[in-house]
Amino acid sequence: MTKEERRLRELRGKIDALDEKIQALLSRRARIAQEVAHSKARNGDKYFYRPEREAEVLRRALERNRGPLPDESVARVFREIMSACLALESPLKIAFLGPAGTFTQEAALKHFGQAVETLPLGAIDEVFREVESGNAHFGVVPVENSTEGVVNHTLDMFLASSLKICGEVALRVHHHLLGTGATSAARRVVSHQQSLAQCREWLDAHLPGIDRVSVASNAEAARLAAADSGTLAIAGDSAAGLYGLTILATNIEDRPDNTTRFLVIGDLDTQPTGADKTSLLLSGKNRPGALHRLLAPLARHGINMTRIESRPSRRSIWEYVFFIDIEGHVRDRKVAGVLKRLEGEAAFYKCLGSYPKAVA
Numbered sequence: 001m002t003k004e005e006r007r008l009r010e011l012r013g014k015i016d017a018l019d020e021k022i023q024a025l026l027s028r029r030a031r032i033a034q035e036v037a038h039s040k041a042r043n044g045d046k047y048f049y050r051p052e053r054e055a056e057v058l059r060r061a062l063e064r065n066r067g068p069l070p071d072e073s074v075a076r077v078f079r080e081i082m083s084a085c086l087a088l089e090s091p092l093k094i095a096f097l098g099p100a101g102t103f104t105q106e107a108a109l110k111h112f113g114q115a116v117e118t119l120p121l122g123a124i125d126e127v128f129r130e131v132e133s134g135n136a137h138f139g140v141v142p143v144e145n146s147t148e149g150v151v152n153h154t155l156d157m158f159l160a161s162s163l164k165i166c167g168e169v170a171l172r173v174h175h176h177l178l179g180t181g182a183t184s185a186a187r188r189v190v191s192h193q194q195s196l197a198q199c200r201e202w203l204d205a206h207l208p209g210i211d212r213v214s215v216a217s218n219a220e221a222a223r224l225a226a227a228d229s230g231t232l233a234i235a236g237d238s239a240a241g242l243y244g245l246t247i248l249a250t251n252i253e254d255r256p257d258n259t260t261r262f263l264v265i266g267d268l269d270t271q272p273t274g275a276d277k278t279s280l281l282l283s284g285k286n287r288p289g290a291l292h293r294l295l296a297p298l299a300r301h302g303i304n305m306t307r308i309e310s311r312p313s314r315r316s317i318w319e320y321v322f323f324i325d326i327e328g329h330v331r332d333r334k335v336a337g338v339l340k341r342l343e344g345e346a347a348f349y350k351c352l353g354s355y356p357k358a359v360a
């Protein structure tokens with residue numbers, strides 16, 4: 001045995017010893033999580049799942065992280081530990097905008113971990129319906145992209161739905177050009193309309209003059225490309241794997257920080273964590289300065305508004321509702337006071353939920 005071989009054996013011995021300890025600790029952790037679940041059951045709690053506690057566990061893990069593993073890897077490991085612990089008692093059923101292989105599925109697994117039952121659905125309103133009927137515990141839907149803006153259909157669903165927002169997921173979205181052959185044989189490139197828009201400049205530069213066709217999802221695009229060598233798809237890693245496609249060009253999104261934000265919807269009130277957001281649906285009274293009047297209490301009390309979108313109210317023409325995200329939780333005293341004023345000023349007011357800010 002050479003000196004290097006001896007060294008390798010020694011290092012592997014150390015890893016084996018550590019793995020044994022990690023595994024013993026994991027089992028101990030899982031048993032304690034089971035006790036927590038039994039205590040919640042005795043307490044009559046509807047869910048064992050606690051988004052605010054999970055956010056706290058992840059944030060602590062990231063605060064402790066001194067490398068060499070990147071934050072993203074540390075968060076993923078802890079996410080899976082919690083997911084497996086929770087599934088011991090009652091695996092969650094998660095509905096999402098499918099089919100399998102979409103970025104929404106990636107977001108759902110990033111948030112809940114792999115130890116869940118997944119229910120891919122064909123449309124955003126089906127996700128709302130399945131959660132409302134209790135057929136799924138929670139749902140995951142896209143709400144906005146950093147390059148292409150808002151997903152209107154998701155916002156419109158909240159007008160009539162009784163579901164609350166229980167969490168948010170931020171996912172870095174990397175698009176690849178996929179196909180079965182070379183790009184020279186391509187007649188058309190297909191993808192979800194948002195993805196085509198997120199790669200517009202790349203397509204102009206590299207595939208000018210080739211038809212761009214929008215389809216229902218990135219996964220559907222991958223399926224079409226797998227069936228026809230003249231069709232290229234723009235989709236992510238999971239769709240490439242699922243349909244056995246070759247990656248012809250990687251990370252073709254125009255902006256390297258391209259991120260999509262997803263919402264977790266369900267029938268659960270979360271507790272404050274100290275780093276929360278609250279989403280509101282409002283409309284002003286029909287008079288001059290209505291929006292200014294509506295938002296003035298936020299500014300006066302130093303509450304940060306992170307987003308505002310306006311959408312037709314769907315009740316009468318030229319009447320609009322505003323979707324507003326603020327920092328803080330409805331149970332924070334300052335926020336509660338300001339929301340009371342805001343509610344008094346609004347013609348229509350609905351709190352869509354307070355939830356922990358996305359972690360990692």
Ligand SMILES: C=C(O[C@@H]1C=C(C(=O)O)C=C[C@H]1O)C(=O)O
Nearest residue numbers: 033036048049050053054082085
């Ligand atoms: C163990 C608990 O229940 C679940 C499992 C968690 C975990 O494994 O850390 C965290 C929150 C809950 O989703 C808890 O509430 O502490």
